[in-house]
Amino acid sequence: MTQPKAPEILMTDAVREALAVTLRGSEELIPQEDWVKKLLRSEASGTPLRIKLGLDPTAPDIHVGHTVVLNKLRQLQDLGHTVIFLIGDFTTLIGDPSGRNSTRPPLTREQIDANAQTYYRQASMVLDPSRTEIRYNSEWGDALGSRGMIQLAARYTVARMMERNDFHDRFHAGTPISVHEFLYPLMQGYDSVALKSDLELGGTDQKFNLLVGRHLQAEYGQEPQCILTMPLLEGLDGVEKMSKSKGNYIGISEDANTMFAKVLSISDTLMWRWYTLLSFKSEAQIAALKREVEAGRNPKDAKVALAKEITARFHSVASADAAEQDFINRSKGGIPDQIAEISLALGSDGAALGIAALLKSAGLASSSGEGNRLIDGGGVRVDSSVVSDKGLKLGAGTYVLQVGKRKFARVTLS
Incomplete structure (x- = not known):
């Protein structure tokens, strides 16, 4: 016997638009x-939906990869819904095991507090x-106490917990799993109960934790939240996900010129x-811009537009324009308007300084050895002229030193 077909949901234009906004770029x-x-x-009641994002303050800064989810929140916020930015000061004490093949050491309360100070700003x-709406999950995490934590743990099974890929893989590999790590997805799920969220966002690596939230809301008699996973942004290398530890990131607090470049x-x-x-x-x-590039427009034009948009978002339109001009100057071998001014003393009896040692003293190389390697690679200029002689010495005077395309210093020797 065939099952009756579920009635089709009739969407309004506003809801159709909201769904398109929700799905754009999502996983x-x-x-x-x-x-x-x-x-x-x-739409019918005029009551905004509650949309939650939780971030653990495990580091003091946010990079552009984090803004993939923040951008989606802003888009939904612009549709009139309530955004809850949840700082996981309690869950950070546990340590998120997502995607880990070993136990993550928890941070101290002092480290968490220091990192949290910059997150919302x-x-x-x-x-x-x-x-x-900014919230901290220590509000209800601390209040749970031992009895509450036991009652929460009773609402989820070990078998379900072991379905999680990282726990499953570590168990079969004989890698230790600490009992406290099971508490992390439970507490993240309980956040949704405490906040009565309608939608929770997260990266694709958070899917299991988000689903725990749905389960616990049903356990506590609430309507389960929907979940929206966003892809992890590839970093500058185009291969690995953006990460400070991999050095392929753009910090949103970086200066405009660096961000643009x-x-x-x-x-x-x-x-x-x-x-x-x-x-x-x-x-x-x-799509229109992509068609123009496919039709022959220089792709660099599109990339410049993207660089200016991102730079302007975290600085200003004027800063983005200045960063573009600075990049043009550097590309032409020109000197930026603002560079570090450094005064250094000559050697004993006014002896000239070797170029490699000078690069180190000016902060353009970590050591004289690195300075020599940069010279060998043709990456060092003095007053716009490429240095090819590692034995070059500079006497009294003012010089513009350049390493690569982005490092400059105006050095005065006396």
Whole structure:
């Protein structure tokens, strides 16, 4: 006997638009039908939906990769919904085991507090602070106590917990799993209960934890949240996910010139993925730009536009324009308007200084040996002229030293 077909959900234009905004650049929306129902109910009642993102302050700074999820929050915020920016000061004490093949050492309370101080300020570069609810999960985590934690643990099974890939792989490899690591997904899920969230966002590596939230909400008699996973942004190398430890990142607190130049360094292929995940341009605008490039327009034009958009978001339009001009000057071998001014003393009896030692003293090389290697590679200039002689010595005077395309210093020897 065939099952009756579920009735089709009739969407309004506003809900259809909201669904398109939700899905843009996303990896997975679970379950999409429930999200549409929530959107329809919100439109009919005029009550904003509660949309949650939790971030553990494991480091003091946020990089551009983190803003993939923040951008999505801002888009949903612009549709009129309530964004909850949750700082996981309690869960950080446990340590997130997601994607780990070993136990992650927890941070101290002092480290967590120091990192948390900068998180919301940096996130506010993307989110609208006036429409953002900021919360700390220590509010309810500390209040749970031993009895509450035991009662929470009783609502999830070990068998379900071991379905998680990293736990499964570590168990079969004989790698230790500490009992406290099981508490992390439980506490992240309990955050959704405490906040009564309608939608939780996270990276693809957080899918298991997000699903635990749905399960626990049902356990506590709430309507389960929907979950939206966002892809992990590839870093500057176009291969590994953006990470400070891999050195392929752009920090959102980096200066405008560095940020602009780093965006321009990505490949033409990666540029389009960054457009989808980082740009606030509409999909139609991005598609039109891509057609122009395919028709013969220089892809660098599109990359410059992306670099200026990202730089302006975290600095200003004027700073982005200045960064573009600075990059042009550097590309032409020109000298930036603002470079470090350094005064150094000559050797004993006014003896001239060797170029390699001078590069080290000016902070342009970590050692004289590195300075010599840079000279061998043709990457050192003095007053715009390439240095080929490692025996070069400079006497009294002022010189502009350049290493590569981005390191400059005006050095006065006396």
